[in-house]
Amino acid sequence: MKPTNIEDPNYFHKVVDCQWACPAHTDVPRYIRMIAQGRFTDAYMVNRESNIFPGILGRVCDRPCEPACRRNRVEDKAVAICRLKRVAADHRDDITDRLPKIPTKKNGFKVALIGAGCASLAVANDLLPLGYDITIFEALNTTGGLMRTNIPQFRLPPETLDEEIQYILDMGADLKLNYRINSFNEFLDKREFDAVFVGTGAPKGKELDLPGRFESNNVHIGIEWLESVAFEHVESIGKKVLIIGVGNTAMDCCRSSLRIGAKEVKVMARKPRGFFKASEWELEDAEEENIEIIVNHSPKAFVVENQKLVGMLFEEMEYQIDDKGNIDRGKVIREKIICCDDVILAIGQDNAFPWIERDIGIDFDKWDCPVVDETTMMSSREGVFFGGDAAFGPKNIIWGVAHGHEAAISIHKYCSKEDLNHRLPPGMNLASQKMGMHEWSFSNDYDESERRLMPHVDLKERFKQLDIEVELGFTLEQTVTEVERCLNCDIQTVFTANLCIECDACIDICPVDCLTITDNDDEDILRSKLTIPAENIKQDLYVSEALPQTAKVMVKDEDLCVHCSLCAERCPTGAWDMQKSTILLPYAKDDLISNVASKTSNN
Amino acid sequence: MSYIGKPKISHPKATKNSIGLTKRDYEGVVSTLCAGCGHDSVTAAIIQAVFELDIKPHTLGKMSGIGCSSKTPAYFVSQSHGFNSVHGRMPSVTTGANAANRDLTYIGVSGDGDSLSIGMGQFAHVIRRNLNMTYIIENNGVYGLTKGQYSASADIGSKAKKGPANQQKPIDPVSMGIALGATFVARGFSGDKEQLVPLIKSAIRHKGFGLLDIISPCVTFNDNKESTKSYSHVRKFYHQVIDTDFVPPAQEIKAKYKKGEAMPIYLHDGSKIVFRRVDEQYDPTDRAGAYAYLRESIKKQEVTTGLLYIDKECDDMHEIAQTSDCPLSKIPYDELAPGSEELANIMNRFR
Ligand SMILES: Cc1cc2nc3c(=O)[nH]c(=O)nc-3n(C[C@H](O)[C@H](O)[C@H](O)COP(=O)(O)OP(=O)(O)OC[C@H]3O[C@@H](n4cnc5c(N)ncnc54)[C@H](O)[C@@H]3O)c2cc1C
Ligand SMILES: Cc1ncc(C[n+]2csc(CCOP(=O)(O)OP(=O)(O)O)c2C)c(N)n1
Ligand code: SF4
Ligand code: SF4
Ligand code: SF4
Ligand SMILES: [Mg+2]
Numbered sequence: 001m002k003p004t005n006i007e008d009p010n011y012f013h014k015v016v017d018c019q020w021a022c023p024a025h026t027d028v029p030r031y032i033r034m035i036a037q038g039r040f041t042d043a044y045m046v047n048r049e050s051n052i053f054p055g056i057l058g059r060v061c062d063r064p065c066e067p068a069c070r071r072n073r074v075e076d077k078a079v080a081i082c083r084l085k086r087v088a089a090d091h092r093d094d095i096t097d098r099l100p101k102i103p104t105k106k107n108g109f110k111v112a113l114i115g116a117g118c119a120s121l122a123v124a125n126d127l128l129p130l131g132y133d134i135t136i137f138e139a140l141n142t143t144g145g146l147m148r149t150n151i152p153q154f155r156l157p158p159e160t161l162d163e164e165i166q167y168i169l170d171m172g173a174d175l176k177l178n179y180r181i182n183s184f185n186e187f188l189d190k191r192e193f194d195a196v197f198v199g200t201g202a203p204k205g206k207e208l209d210l211p212g213r214f215e216s217n218n219v220h221i222g223i224e225w226l227e228s229v230a231f232e233h234v235e236s237i238g239k240k241v242l243i244i245g246v247g248n249t250a251m252d253c254c255r256s257s258l259r260i261g262a263k264e265v266k267v268m269a270r271k272p273r274g275f276f277k278a279s280e281w282e283l284e285d286a287e288e289e290n291i292e293i294i295v296n297h298s299p300k301a302f303v304v305e306n307q308k309l310v311g312m313l314f315e316e317m318e319y320q321i322d323d324k325g326n327i328d329r330g331k332v333i334r335e336k337i338i339c340c341d342d343v344i345l346a347i348g349q350d351n352a353f354p355w356i357e358r359d360i361g362i363d364f365d366k367w368d369c370p371v372v373d374e375t376t377m378m379s380s381r382e383g384v385f386f387g388g389d390a391a392f393g394p395k396n397i398i399w400g401v402a403h404g405h406e407a408a409i410s411i412h413k414y415c416s417k418e419d420l421n422h423r424l425p426p427g428m429n430l431a432s433q434k435m436g437m438h439e440w441s442f443s444n445d446y447d448e449s450e451r452r453l454m455p456h457v458d459l460k461e462r463f464k465q466l467d468i469e470v471e472l473g474f475t476l477e478q479t480v481t482e483v484e485r486c487l488n489c490d491i492q493t494v495f496t497a498n499l500c501i502e503c504d505a506c507i508d509i510c511p512v513d514c515l516t517i518t519d520n521d522d523e524d525i526l527r528s529k530l531t532i533p534a535e536n537i538k539q540d541l542y543v544s545e546a547l548p549q550t551a552k553v554m555v556k557d558e559d560l561c562v563h564c565s566l567c568a569e570r571c572p573t574g575a576w577d578m579q580k581s582t583i584l585l586p587y588a589k590d591d592l593i594s595n596v597a598s599k600t601s602n603n
Numbered sequence: 604m605s606y607i608g609k610p611k612i613s614h615p616k617a618t619k620n621s622i623g624l625t626k627r628d629y630e631g632v633v634s635t636l637c638a639g640c641g642h643d644s645v646t647a648a649i650i651q652a653v654f655e656l657d658i659k660p661h662t663l664g665k666m667s668g669i670g671c672s673s674k675t676p677a678y679f680v681s682q683s684h685g686f687n688s689v690h691g692r693m694p695s696v697t698t699g700a701n702a703a704n705r706d707l708t709y710i711g712v713s714g715d716g717d718s719l720s721i722g723m724g725q726f727a728h729v730i731r732r733n734l735n736m737t738y739i740i741e742n743n744g745v746y747g748l749t750k751g752q753y754s755a756s757a758d759i760g761s762k763a764k765k766g767p768a769n770q771q772k773p774i775d776p777v778s779m780g781i782a783l784g785a786t787f788v789a790r791g792f793s794g795d796k797e798q799l800v801p802l803i804k805s806a807i808r809h810k811g812f813g814l815l816d817i818i819s820p821c822v823t824f825n826d827n828k829e830s831t832k833s834y835s836h837v838r839k840f841y842h843q844v845i846d847t848d849f850v851p852p853a854q855e856i857k858a859k860y861k862k863g864e865a866m867p868i869y870l871h872d873g874s875k876i877v878f879r880r881v882d883e884q885y886d887p888t889d890r891a892g893a894y895a896y897l898r899e900s901i902k903k904q905e906v907t908t909g910l911l912y913i914d915k916e917c918d919d920m921h922e923i924a925q926t927s928d929c930p931l932s933k934i935p936y937d938e939l940a941p942g943s944e945e946l947a948n949i950m951n952r953f954r
Contacts, residue, residue, distance in 0.1 A: 074612060438606040446610030501834045502794055503639040503822065508647035511610045511627075513617065532614050549838050564610055572639025572822045 001523050001543045003553075006494065009428035012581035014540060015558050016489045018081055021068035023402035024050040025585050028065060028081055029490040033442060035087055036483040043088035045098055050585065052125055052168075052401050053118065055160045058086030059471065060151055062279065062396035070487050073536070074512070074560055077451040079485045080474075087479050089160075095167075100129035100589075102171050107131035109415045112193040113173075114181055117145025118397045119388025120199035121168050122404020126588040127411060128171035135193070136173050139180035143169070145201055146389075147397060149227040150249070152256050153467035184356040188384070195383045195411045198370075199400070202389035204352040208244060208345050212302030218309035219302060222249045222346035229256050229466070236261045238341020242312055243267045244299055247277035250346035251286045257344070258289055259466045266338065267293045268312075272319060275327060285470070289459070294338075296330075303337055311339040349394045369393060376420040377407040383414060408588040424591060427584035432577050433491055434568070440578060442491055444565040446511070447484035488563045492581050495554055497545040499575035502552070506567035506576055507531065512560040515567060520546070520553045530557055608633050626654045631678040636671055639826075641793035641819030641834075642741045646678045648796050649710065649739075652803035653680060656851070664700055664707040668693040668722060671748045672714035672741035672819070691722025694729035697736055698920070704932040705921050708807060709736035716746040719755035719774045726776075730783045730812055735919045737806040737813045740776050741793075743821035744832035751824025762829035775901065776816045781894050781912050786811040788893075788912040789847075792837055793819040795908075801876075802910060804849040810871045811919045818906060837906050844896070845887055845909035846879040870915060878910065887913055 004011060014020050018028040027046055034043035047054035051061075061082050069078035109132050113120035116138035124134050142148055143165050147156065169175055181187050188196065205221035213219060218238065226249070228234040241262040243250045246269040254265045267286070269276060272295045276283065287293065297314040304310065314337075317330040351369050356362060361381035363371040370379050372386045379386055387403030389395060410420045433441040455472045462468050474482065507515045516530040526541060527534040534541060539559035546553060568576040613627045629650045634643050653663065663683035665676035669690035676685050684707065688696040693711050701709055718726045718740050729738070744757040753761075756776065757769040780788040787809040791799040799817065806813030818837050820826045826833045831840075852873030866878040868888075878887060886892055893912045900907045931939060 073615070445607040446612060448611065501639065501822075501826070502838075503641065503820070503834060504644045504647065504794065504796065505639045508643055509609060511612055512614045514614075532616055535616070549835055560614055562610060562612065564607070566607070566609065570638045570643075572637065 001520060001526060001541065001553075003497075003545045004540070004542045006492075006542070007428075009426045009581075009583055011540065011542075012428060012430075012490075012492050013426070013583045015492060015561075016581070016583070017068040017070050018065035018079075019490070019583065021064045022050075023064065023399045024052075024405065025583065026050045026065070027490070027583070029486055029488050030582075031088060032079070032081075032084055032483050032486040033488070035084055035479065036443065040088050040091035041093045041095060041098075044092040044095060047085055047088060048095075050405075051398060052122055052404075053164045053397070054085050055089035055164050056147060056156060057398060058082060058084075058089045059160065060147075060156050061085070061398055064398070070489055070560070070562075071485060074487070074562055079487075080451055080454075080482050083452070083454055083474050084479070084482060087474050090473050099167060099171070102128055103131045105131065106133050109133065109194045110135070110192065111411055111415075112137065112187075112196045114196065114198050115139075115145060115200040115388075115390070116143040116175065116177075117199050117201055117388055117400060118147060119390070119400035119404045119407075120197060121165060122401045123197050123199070123387065123408045123411065124171070124173045125168045126405060126408035128168070128173060130412060130588060132411075132415075134173045136175045137179045137181055138175065138177050141177050143175065143177075145199075146223070149230050150223055150252065152226065152252050153230070154255065154259065154462065154470050155252070157467065157469050180355075182355050184362075185360045188360065194415050195385065197385045197387060197407055197411065198379075198390050199386075199388045199404070200353075200390045202349045202351045202394040204350045205345065206348040206350060208299065208347060210299060210301050212304045212309075215302070215304040216307055216309040218342045220342065220344045222253050222344050223349060225344055226252055226256060229260065234260070239263045240340045241265045241342045241344065242338060242340045243344050243346055245269075245277075245346040245348070246293065247346060247348070248279060248282050249349075250344075251278050251282040253344045253346050254286055254291045255289055256466070257342075258291070259463055262342075265291050266340075267291055268297045268299065268314065268338075269293060269295045270298045270317065271327060271330075272296060272321075274325075288456070297336070297338075298330075298332075300335065302343065309341065309343065311337045312343055313337050349389070351390065351393055353390075367393075375406070375423070376410045377403055378410055378414075378420060385410060405587060409586065409591065412588040412591055418591075424586035426586065429582040429584065430492070430494065430579040431582075432579050434577065438569050440491075440565050441580075442488050443484060444488070444491075444563065444578075446487075446562050446564055447481075449481045449485055451485065452478040452482045490581050491563050491565075491578050493542075493556060493561060493563070493567060494577050494579045495542070495544050495556070496575050496577070497554065498548055499573040500544075500547050500554060501573055502547055502549050503572060505570040505572065509566045509570045511564060511566070512562060514557045514559065514561050516555045516557075517547065517550075517552050518555060526555055527557075530555060532557075534559060620654055621657045622659060624654065624660075626650060629654045629660065629680050631676070631681045634675070634678045636674065637821075637823045639822040640671065640747075641743060641817075641821070642672050642675050643678070644793040644796065645712075645739065645741055645799070645817050645819055646675050648793075648799040648803055650679050651796065651800045652807065653710075655800070656804055656807060658708055658807075662707055664697075664704075664709045666693050666697040666700065666709060666711040666736075668713055668717040669748070670714035670717045670746065671821070672712055672743075673717055674748075675712050675741070676710075691717050691720070691725055693717070694722065694725035694734070694738075698729060698732060698734055701734055701736060701920065702926070702931065704930040705735070705926070706930045706933075709734075710807070711736055711738045713738065713740050714747070715740060715742045715744065715754040715756040715776070719776060723755075727783055730780060730785045730814070732920045733786055733811045733917055733923070735811055735921070737803065737815065739803075739815045739817060741819040742776065742816055742832070743819050743825055744830065745821050745825045747821045747824060751821065756832075758831040761831040762827070763825045764827050764830075765824075768829070775897070776814070777907075777911060778894060778897050778901075780814045780816075781890060781897070785814045785912070786914045786917045787813040787910075788816075789814070789910045790816045790818070790906075790908045792841065792906070792908060793817055794834055794838065795841075798843065798847065798908060801847050801849040805847060805870075805876045805910060808849070808870050808872060808874050809913070809915065811915075811917055831904075840904055840906045841908065842900060842905040843908045844880075844882040844885045844911070846881055847910045848877040848879070850875045850877055868913060868915065876910065876913070881909070887911060890914070
């Protein structure tokens with residue numbers, strides 16, 4: 001193999017599994033160390049830089065970082081990254097003076113954001129400090145999109161939402177509530193704006209058109225029903241409720257039902273466990289509330305008597321799962337009616353753009369989704385950008401934010417008449433963390449503690465009101481323990497081949513056997529002949545230049561390194577060093593054009 | 604020396620041996636030697652060897668004298684027996700231990716100072732006894748622990764980090780071992796575990812005295828350019844005459860050897876050592892030949908490595924002394940010490 005190019009920022013970025021997995025690339029280990037030092041406000045601001053809503057995301061983020069966490073591979077449970085984010089948000093001081101200063105002189109460009117969900121808000125957050133004139137058009141009488149209308153208050157308190165959205169609105173966005181755009185053609189024809197961002201989400205819940213569907217008023221579409229509950233249009237539900245589907249929407253529907261009168265809630269899953277769409281933690285939280293999840297039941301018909309729903313007919317299924325974990329289509333073993341008063345359908349969302357005419361230069365694909373460039377977020381019509389659920393179908397908040405950042409860069413370039421594809425690459429700083437012979441700037445000792453569990457409001461208490469937040473947040477003791485579980489994956493082992501005398505000290509001390517000195521070879525062969533073969537091909541090998549004494553190479557399998565620094569401590573020549581990699585992600589503000597972009601100088 | 608201990612986690616794919624232990628179960632406390640010391644690599648090779656031999660930790664006796672090298676038994680197999688004796692006296696203490704309990708596996712770790720200066724007499728006599736043990740000399744050409752004075756193995760003209768070059772003739776433990784009649788004599792290098800681990804395994808399984816001279820550079824006092832015991836010098840003059848593969852009992856020989864080149868020697872427990880000649884003319888069972896070869900290679904300044912001599916037929920101390928098969932330590936006290944009356948009877952027989 002060729003020597004690894006560690007100057008490519010992506011190489012070390014990938015080693016920071018959580019940051020790499022995070023759509024917005026939040027610098028997780030950095031903020032965790034700040035929390036460890038009691039610097040909650042700093043930790044909050046590190047988060048805000050990339051994910052904008054640390055308080056919101058510290059509660060309800062989909063957390064793709066956690067399954068990626070190295071700790072899963074080293075033992076079995078990820079660092080509670082998301083919970084720690086909330087710790088930063090809960091204990092921060094006032095941050096208003098740390099927010100970007102908004103120029104009093106605008107740059108002359110006007111940008112419209114349609115929808116006031118997370119994606120649009122992210123665009124506003126990035127463009128307002130650059131002097132853009134931003135107008136947000138929102139159909140409802142409130143901001144936040146699905147974060148407010150669908151994520152229940154017992155998971156995400158409205159105060160948290162308000163506070164973090166307000167930071168952005170206070171930067172000077174012109175918010176037009178109760179303003180639904182009904183014809184995009186008309187809107188664009190007015191040519192009031194230099195660029196338009198569509199952040200209108202994926203607002204349509206999927207239908208389940210089975211016999212009896214429209215014969216009663218007791219079958220509800222999950223996301224519509226949750227919105228009605230949020231706005232208190234719906235304040236009760238029957239005693240027995242069936243939820244169809246087992247994704248995250250289903251979890252919110254079942255738990256909400258329990259809070260407005262349901263006594264017996266069953267979540268009906270078509271497939272067995274392991275094939276559920278809901279996140280592990282959402283399932284756990286629902287089951288803690290005694291929600292019953294019934295597997296292998298495929299809905300067949302609604303049973304309606306005298307225009308009243310009395311039950312639902314299911315086919316009980318049996319599946320074969322092969323060794324690769326693939327499931328077959330299943331066969332029906334019997335039919336069964338389950339009694340109920342209400343059914344909530346939570347089987348997915350679709351995009352819907354009835355307000356976008358199909359002849360205005362915005363191409364739609366065969367699923368009726370707009371064609372959007374994954375890098376620039378621009379549609380086929382110049383100056384019209386998409387992001388969040390509206391761009392590529394339903395995702396989550398952190399993806400919406402990530403799209404917003406990218407769209408902001410594009411809008412900024414577009415207004416300045418720059419090539420949208422000519423984007424700043426990510427950068428990286430490397431800095432040694434050595435403080436003394438055996439001292440490092442970070443806590444390098446491996447902490448064996450297990451993942452801390454989030455304390456919850458008592459089961460009896462929490463149902464009394466719809467808006468009692470269930471999760472209490474980590475205690476001080478839990479925080480102190482949890483921060484030490486982080487393996488500081490951003491503190492990289494950096495190797496200088498010409499210093500190595502091949503004494504093997506690093507290899508012998510490494511607790512997880514990730515180092516080997518061997519003859520160079522092709523990647524497959526190298527992987528197979530390491531101290532312990534490197535079978536996880538998703539993780540890179542770090543291959544050195546030829547070593548001075550034998551021309552062999554030092555190979556590190558990045559997979560399980562716990563960043564304990566022992567290799568660097570044991571190295572007599574300093575060939576290994578522990579260096580912090582800071583990944584520098586470009587935002588709209590980092591484009592040099594930010595200084596010159598203004599309507600007068602460009603037109 | 605590190606401030607933190609080695610974390611107690613290990614690679615989830617780390618293999619277990621036939622008694623269910625991982626390599627990490629054979630570790631000791633964290634080393635307090637200088638970072639990069641060859642001795643730490645030898646420790647790692649010993650750990651690998653006893654792990655691969657499925658040795659039960661409590662059946663191992665770790666013996667040593669004084670020196671950086673002699674400190675190392677603390678760094679492997681914590682759950683075993685050990686005796687850190689006085690300077691140069693490890694051979695007699697091991698003789699005593701082995702006399703009392705012949706069932707343990709003894710690994711003695713010594714240094715060039717410990718064995719070739721103060722302990723020279725003991726070293727010669729333990730060879731004569733053919734004590735069943737593995738005797739490792741971690742050879743760095745200096746007294747590391749006392750800050751780098753030349754030891755008896757330093758070559759003429761070799762220069763340590765400080766002071767003038769050594770002018771006295773070196774003692775080569777390997778030639779001396781062969782001359783004194785050691786039944787297993789090998790040389791290895793701390794920087795070549797591929798060769799070292801099978802050598803240690805073979806020495807442990809050899810019934811009798813297994814001498815292993817391991818060049819093990821002292822990074823702090825004797826790893827400079829002008830030293831003949833530095834990592835770079837040893838690598839440059841490295842000459843492996845014979846390739847050694849240890850094959851445990853009941854396991855087929857897997858490695859492919861060219862016909863005529865491969866030469867298996869069966870040990871008493873059914874395991875075999877498979878030699879592959881790197882140097883055509885070398886025969887590790889020919890004592891005079893081996894000795895002559897070594898004298899020649901010393902002239903050429905080569906660092907000759909491999910299993911250089913083996914005689915597996917010679918009786919060990921217990922066989923020579925015709926002691927009981929049952930370890931003395933396991934014989935009930937009444938039987939072992941028949942009492943003062945019986946002693947008087949015995950004494951009377953000599954009057
Ligand atoms: C029940 C449920 C629970 C969820 N839980 C989580 C969770 O725990 N964590 C997570 O990360 N994600 C969760 N999600 C997903 C997440 O809420 C969405 O991915 C995210 O909110 C999408 O943001 P967005 O900005 O793209 O759009 P939205 O949040 O959908 O906002 C779009 C906004 O645009 C407005 N709008 C639409 N059309 C027009 C128009 N024509 N004119 C003007 N305004 C318009 C809408 O009123 C809305 O306010 C959940 C989703 C659901 C349905
Ligand atoms: C009786 C006695 N004499 C002298 C010493 C001082 N002393 C300690 S270690 C040592 C030499 C050790 O050299 P070596 O065996 O080569 O070990 P190394 O440190 O090089 O591994 C000496 C002379 C001592 N401890 N005891
Ligand atoms: S251990 Fe910490 S830094 Fe490493 S992947 Fe997990 S959370 Fe991220
Ligand atoms: S920091 Fe070094 S010693 Fe520690 S796990 Fe990583 S490679 Fe191994
Ligand atoms: S002084 Fe030399 S022999 Fe002793 S520990 Fe240090 S490097 Fe090893
Ligand atoms: Mg020495």
